[in-house]
Amino acid sequence: MRNNPILLPAREAFIVNIEQPLIYIGALETNYHSLILDLNNLKILETYTDSTQLEQFGEKGRAGVIIAELKTKTPLLRLEEVLGYFQVPASRHHLKVLIDKKFINRELFLADVKQIEKIEYLEVTQQDILLSPFYKNEWVLGEKYLNIVTKD
16 A cells, blocks of 8 residues: 555565655755655655756755645654654664665654554564565664564
């Protein structure tokens, strides 16, 4: 339900280092990898890809900009708010964050908490490294993360 290839590329199809368009939902900035939302609730208003159009958005918008709005009123929360909502201990707030074991930009994180199943503490194992072809070079054995698991 989250992947809508007409609007945005599937999350699983990308390696974390590929630049993505900046998405504005109202005044909130995000990108696809850092967004947890039922994409059926997202209405694309405008897409900017021309370099002259992108100048106004600065460095953040160099890969393109999508202007969108929600079809229904849905509260969207930033990372710290979501960690508080799920009562993640403050001692773990500094950890790198993943969504469904995929790397994200924590500054652009934006979520509808109804789309989150749980937040788990994850320590990278040798098996994680071997079974993850896209991120094999990104994982560090023993490194700790907060993994946000989304609902299907």
